[in-house]
Amino acid sequence: MPFFTPDADLPGRRGRTGVIHTPHGDIHTPAFIAVGTKATVKAVLPETMRELGAQAVLANAYHLYLQPGPDIVDEAGGLGAFMNWPGPTFTDSGGFQVLSLGAGFRKVLSMDANRVQADDVIAEGKQRLAHVDDDGVTFISHLDGSTHRFTPEVSMQIQHKIGADIIFAFDELTTLVNTRGYQEESVRRTQAWAVRCLTEHRRLSAARPERPAQALFGVVQGAQYEDLRRQASRDLAGIVDSDGRGFDGYGIGGALEKQNLATIVGWCVDELPDDKPRHLLGISEPDDLFAAIAAGADTFDCVSPSRVARNAAVYSPTGRFNITGARYRRDFTPIDADCDCYTCANYTRAYLHHLFKAKEILSATLCTIHNERFIIRLVDQIRAAIGAGEFDDLREHVLGSYYGHSTRAQ
Numbered sequence: 006m007p008f009f010t011p012d013a014d015l016p017g018r019r020g021r022t023g024v025i026h027t028p029h030g031d032i033h034t035p036a037f038i039a040v041g042t043k044a045t046v047k048a049v050l051p052e053t054m055r056e057l058g059a060q061a062v063l064a065n066a067y068h069l070y071l072q073p074g075p076d077i078v079d080e081a082g083g084l085g086a087f088m089n090w091p092g093p094t095f096t097d098s099g100g101f102q103v104l105s106l107g108a109g110f111r112k113v114l115s116m117d118a119n120r121v122q123a124d125d126v127i128a129e130g131k132q133r134l135a136h137v138d139d140d141g142v143t144f145i146s147h148l149d150g151s152t153h154r155f156t157p158e159v160s161m162q163i164q165h166k167i168g169a170d171i172i173f174a175f176d177e178l179t180t181l182v183n184t185r186g187y188q189e190e191s192v193r194r195t196q197a198w199a200v201r202c203l204t205e206h207r208r209l210s211a212a213r214p215e216r217p218a219q220a221l222f223g224v225v226q227g228a229q230y231e232d233l234r235r236q237a238s239r240d241l242a243g244i245v246d247s248d249g250r251g252f253d254g255y256g257i258g259g260a261l262e263k264q265n266l267a268t269i270v271g272w273c274v275d276e277l278p279d280d281k282p283r284h285l286l287g288i289s290e291p292d293d294l295f296a297a298i299a300a301g302a303d304t305f306d307c308v309s310p311s312r313v314a315r316n317a318a319v320y321s322p323t324g325r326f327n328i329t330g331a332r333y334r335r336d337f338t339p340i341d342a343d344c345d346c347y348t349c350a351n352y353t354r355a356y357l358h359h360l361f362k363a364k365e366i367l368s369a370t371l372c373t374i375h376n377e378r379f380i381i382r383l384v385d386q387i388r389a390a391i392g393a394g395e396f397d398d399l400r401e402h403v404l405g406s407y408y409g410h411s412t413r414a415q
């Protein structure tokens with residue numbers, strides 16, 4: 006069976022549907038991949054994630070490398086067995102965390118693109134904790150200040166021990182304010198690392214043939230530059246091993262401004278092979294999901310639904326709101342009367358308001374269940390709408406309600 010079977014694109018339909026086949030089950034695309042950074046979706050049982058429709062979970066190689074260490078995950082039987090998640094799993098390469106934490110940026114989209122361009126970019130008031138050279142990255146642990154080094158080979162060795170079904174090549178994350186010259190150098194470096202990742206991935210796969218096969222995705226960088234994104238995509242697509250086999254899929258990474266998201270994804274998708282899935286790293290806002298899917302992305306991950314839930318922000322069809330607002334103190338309706346999640350079936354806004362005010366940890370569990378279900382259900386609806394030829398209608402309806410204005414023109 007091929008790793009990915011896209012449904013044939015039909016004229017007049019936006020986006021595409023398909024199925025990714027992994028040793029731990031299928032992922033029907035487009036799909037939102039829930040983030041469990043440290044091998045747990047914070048505050049929620051894996052059984053609950055399954056019930057609310059999560060098809061796969063993405064953990065973070067950097068965090069699991071530092072704690073508990075990849076050897077322990079390996080001895081447990083791999084990521085899924087370790088965290089009691091029977092379905093498909095992903096790990097990202099660690100490059101994002103090594104470099105974003107190293108430069109003091111927690112989130113690429115939060116970077117100020119209006120800053121003066123520079124070769125060496127670091128958040129204000131932060132000390133540089135990561136140093137890049139052509140062979141890899143040396144960085145200081147955010148946990149205990151110890152020094153570590155990731156190379157493409159080390160990232161592959163860590164991700165093989167963690168054992169997720171889908172893993173990512175080690176790439177250099179740049180910022181929107183790096184100079185054009187630095188972006189060129191970085192794309193060249195990421196391509197060279199991609200070749201080394203594929204070679205090491207094949208070597209490690211051959212060394213332990215009894216283990217479930219892992220799929221490796223190359224990662225496209227190139228920031229906001231069309232020629233760099235296209236060149237990076239073409240070059241990655243052209244990387245093959247001695248058997249003529251290339252990457253199993255592609256991640257679209259790095260610095261993206263919200264308003265350019267669809268354009269940049271479109272450049273990459275133009276150049277990438279149609280028979281491989283494309284993962285967009287780090288998006289979850291409803292307008293971004295529609296834009297990315299329309300541009301050809303198949304899967305996405307984002308920590309936001311879970312992170313904002315712990316800060317009392319919940320999604321609804323008419324937008325996101327904060328449940329700690331005084332108006333919800335005596336509101337005995339669910340977060341969203343039309344939501345089919347466990348929280349909305351059993352709990353009121355007044356109760357959730359109370360839990361946050363009383364600093365009870367159940368607040369995090371109940372709001373995470375709702376937010377994860379909201380985004381997963383939205384992507385499920387988009388998938389169904391593509392199949393029915395109703396993508397544009399759904400987009401106008403959902404975004405018109407969520408943001409309070411028509412979005413068909415966008």
Ligand SMILES: [Zn+2]
Nearest residue numbers: 344346349375
């Ligand atoms: Zn709900």
